[in-house]
Amino acid sequence: MDWLTTVDHKKIGILYMIAGGFFFLIGGLEAIIIRVQLMKPMNDVVAGDTFNELITMHGTTMIFLAAMPLLFALMNAVIPLQIGARDVAFPFLNSLGFWTFFFGGLLLNLSWFAGTVPDAGWTSYVPLAGPTFNSGHGVDYYVIGLQIAGIGTLLGGINFMATIINMRAPGLTFMRLPMFTWSIFITSALIVFAFPVLTVGLVAIMFDRLFQANFFEVANGGSGVLWEHIFWVFGHPEVYILILPAFGIISEVVSTFSRKRLFGYSSMVFATVLIAFLGFMVWAHHMFTTGLGPVANGLFSIATMLIAVPTGVKIFNWLFTLWGGSIRFTTANLFGIGFIPTFVMGGVTGVMLASAPADFQYHDSYFVVAHFHYVIVGGLVFGIFAGLHYWWPKMFGRMLNETIGKITFWTFFIGFHLTFFVQHFLGLLGMPRRVYTYLGGQGYDDMNMISTVGAFLMGVGTIAFLLNVFITWAKPRNATNDPWEDGRSLEWTIPSPPPEYNFQQTPLVRGYDAWWKEKMEGKTAMTPAEPIGSIHMPSPSILPLIMSIGLFIAGFGFMYDHLLVAGGGLVITFGCMVIRSLFDDHGYHIEPEDQEKGVKA
Amino acid sequence: MSSHDHVDGHLPHEPEKATLQARNNILGFWLFLGAETVLFGTLFSAFLALRHNIGDGPSANEIFQLPMVFAATMILLTSSLTSVFAVQALHQHKKKAMVGWLIVTIVLGLSFLGLEIYEFFEYVHEGHKFTTSAFSSSFYTLVGFHGAHVAFGVVWISMIIGQIFKKGLTVVTAPKVYISAIYWHFIDVVWVFIFTVVYLMGKVG
Numbered sequence A: 001m002d003w004l005t006t007v008d009h010k011k012i013g014i015l016y017m018i019a020g021g022f023f024f025l026i027g028g029l030e031a032i033i034i035r036v037q038l039m040k041p042m043n044d045v046v047a048g049d050t051f052n053e054l055i056t057m058h059g060t061t062m063i064f065l066a067a068m069p070l071l072f073a074l075m076n077a078v079i080p081l082q083i084g085a086r087d088v089a090f091p092f093l094n095s096l097g098f099w100t101f102f103f104g105g106l107l108l109n110l111s112w113f114a115g116t117v118p119d120a121g122w123t124s125y126v127p128l129a130g131p132t133f134n135s136g137h138g139v140d141y142y143v144i145g146l147q148i149a150g151i152g153t154l155l156g157g158i159n160f161m162a163t164i165i166n167m168r169a170p171g172l173t174f175m176r177l178p179m180f181t182w183s184i185f186i187t188s189a190l191i192v193f194a195f196p197v198l199t200v201g202l203v204a205i206m207f208d209r210l211f212q213a214n215f216f217e218v219a220n221g222g223s224g225v226l227w228e229h230i231f232w233v234f235g236h237p238e239v240y241i242l243i244l245p246a247f248g249i250i251s252e253v254v255s256t257f258s259r260k261r262l263f264g265y266s267s268m269v270f271a272t273v274l275i276a277f278l279g280f281m282v283w284a285h286h287m288f289t290t291g292l293g294p295v296a297n298g299l300f301s302i303a304t305m306l307i308a309v310p311t312g313v314k315i316f317n318w319l320f321t322l323w324g325g326s327i328r329f330t331t332a333n334l335f336g337i338g339f340i341p342t343f344v345m346g347g348v349t350g351v352m353l354a355s356a357p358a359d360f361q362y363h364d365s366y367f368v369v370a371h372f373h374y375v376i377v378g379g380l381v382f383g384i385f386a387g388l389h390y391w392w393p394k395m396f397g398r399m400l401n402e403t404i405g406k407i408t409f410w411t412f413f414i415g416f417h418l419t420f421f422v423q424h425f426l427g428l429l430g431m432p433r434r435v436y437t438y439l440g441g442q443g444y445d446d447m448n449m450i451s452t453v454g455a456f457l458m459g460v461g462t463i464a465f466l467l468n469v470f471i472t473w474a475k476p477r478n479a480t481n482d483p484w485e486d487g488r489s490l491e492w493t494i495p496s497p498p499p500e501y502n503f504q505q506t507p508l509v510r511g512y513d514a515w516w517k518e519k520m521e522g523k524t525a526m527t528p529a530e531p532i533g534s535i536h537m538p539s540p541s542i543l544p545l546i547m548s549i550g551l552f553i554a555g556f557g558f559m560y561d562h563l564l565v566a567g568g569g570l571v572i573t574f575g576c577m578v579i580r581s582l583f584d585d586h587g588y589h590i591e592p593e594d595q596e597k598g599v600k601a
Numbered sequence B: 001m002s003s004h005d006h007v008d009g010h011l012p013h014e015p016e017k018a019t020l021q022a023r024n025n026i027l028g029f030w031l032f033l034g035a036e037t038v039l040f041g042t043l044f045s046a047f048l049a050l051r052h053n054i055g056d057g058p059s060a061n062e063i064f065q066l067p068m069v070f071a072a073t074m075i076l077l078t079s080s081l082t083s084v085f086a087v088q089a090l091h092q093h094k095k096k097a098m099v100g101w102l103i104v105t106i107v108l109g110l111s112f113l114g115l116e117i118y119e120f121f122e123y124v125h126e127g128h129k130f131t132t133s134a135f136s137s138s139f140y141t142l143v144g145f146h147g148a149h150v151a152f153g154v155v156w157i158s159m160i161i162g163q164i165f166k167k168g169l170t171v172v173t174a175p176k177v178y179i180s181a182i183y184w185h186f187i188d189v190v191w192v193f194i195f196t197v198v199y200l201m202g203k204v205g
């Protein structure tokens, strides 16, 4: 019950982690089935239709329901702690954001049980996804599920921007922010400016499908290219929404475990901002083969390649941070270090794809699949694993087992490269993506087998991680405040796990790497910026859960044309909004004598 | 600084910014408006891309009735002014005047909505239905989205008035008035764009 009503960012972080992890397993299972189907030529483990459903759901699930929520898990768990805050700016919305994501994801995945699954690809290109070609309810699940989940993402973006702007501890200026906080700040800005575009696209396609609108119905003047523009104006920034947080995690991990200050901090900040800005200018590199013409292709080509410059700055800064450091090869750091060359390879193939004439060869082949998995799995998922291992003791008060951690790393790392490295060559040889099988004897057979073996190895890595989690659960909570002993930022100054109010006294920050600076001066705690006093906390609320259930019901109503059900769902949601606005939440106070008891989160 | 400091009616000069939560709310709301700007921007882009694709239906030039739209525009612009008066009254801690101006704002908003609904009925009558063409779909979506925002604003402000009656003007209710006023200006600005891009450009082709 506690968990259904919580507005505590640390608990919401854990909820995001469990739900995101759950969807990660579903997406992973889908991936394994895909790889089994492609293991050998003319295989018939699944039918062609099912295959389309599998790749659609795999991509959609991994991006929207696994990767993003796992990032939200880490940002919820860490950001308020890193900036010395007691909570986020809007705890209620934070909980609402989680529940809308969760029920949106649930709705999407219920399509498997309804027997009509989205099958138009994660990009949902029209006319493939339009009512003429796709008359079942499959794509409706995609459209409505993602809209509901998208609300949560947008709320999260706004929340974290406001939190980071308004709630930093005294002395924590922008140019002293830890790199992870910086990257989340920029990511949140990307979310705020990119997600509404997706919302409009989804609404438009929903109107086409449910109410016979004509946005994308070519026969009535609609335009399929319009969908591509809308999707990628959102979609390209989205890939940076995914990777920038990973950059932030790597910066923290690499500098902690090299026992050195992050090299080139201000250039890191600048590069992050520049990448985000350029991220909005390059969407049409996904549309080189659409026929926009040589001028457009040329401009988007050059703009895309420009992104490699700030990205290169980041790579070199990480290398210089490692250079000469006293490096500790913890599991977190192994993922951090493994990230660097892997992501570089993804960047290199990115620049290859950015060359418009060359893209005519690569486009819609396995080369593209290899590219984005190098950046998304080799970049983002490595980043998430690094972050989970690094902050686990802070979140749960227990250290993950390092031996199992190393097994996780090596199986996942090797499995990853086995799976995706060969796909570059499959693509160059002409194997198309999104096709459910292939003829033997075209030079594809062995590499596909290798790829499938690799996928299983990644599965082993994931299972090892889960085992580690279960084994760790049984252990006592004995992690100290600063369990790695080399912590640099504020989260390492408070108990693991932190009490529900995080900081008994807001700390005073006197420089970059605030905690490290104090430690170097021989201090054992931060200087407080305020006297001990009563701490105000927001009260828990069940409303976010009910509001999300309302949307969930409304979604089904719209989908199956039961306007009564749809209306009922919306009434529930708006009713909760009315209740929320009529009854103020005064919260409660934790008095100093109770603080000593160290109320656990 | 907690909300308990001001229960006795001694409101600070800018009561809408007195607490951290209030400042968070205002900042968060501006960020939300950033997202809304992108939302409307995308709807405008879609409309611009599709506005000549009229299929068998009527064109913009044939159906738009500028005098009526102009009247609606004037009403909405006036309502922005009255909401400014409401915020001024807020700053002078004149509760009655503030509520009065809020009510005027709501009435103007409702008149705007009435005109818009009437307008839509007229158009449908002339064969310009939601499903007629890409132009009509994108028209109703863009203008209708704005209309829904106006309707939401009307309900929202009414509920804030209810709270003012119940709790008076406090550091909790003041930010709500202030934020809803920002919202109201925002939908007004969006309407100015709609008037220009949809109606004026529709008339000149």
Ligand code: HEM
Pocket: A123, A239, A240, A242, A243, A285, A286, A304, A305, A307, A308, A311, A346, A347, A348, A349, A350, A351, A353, A354, A355, A359, A362, A363, A364, A368, A371, A372, A375, A376, A379, A380
């Ligand atoms: C230097 C950096 C990068 C460059 C130059 C680049 C370039 C490109 C280009 C040109 C394409 C289109 C290929 C085609 O469809 O023919 C592409 C596809 C893609 N990229 Fe990147 N990219 C870069 C980094 C990233 C990052 C950081 C991510 C994710 C975190 C990413 C994710 C993707 C995805 C998901 C696709 C495939 C989309 C689809 O068609 O489904 N890329 N990239």
Ligand SMILES: [Cu+2]
Pocket: A235, A236, A239, A282, A283, A285, A286
């Ligand atoms: Cu891209």
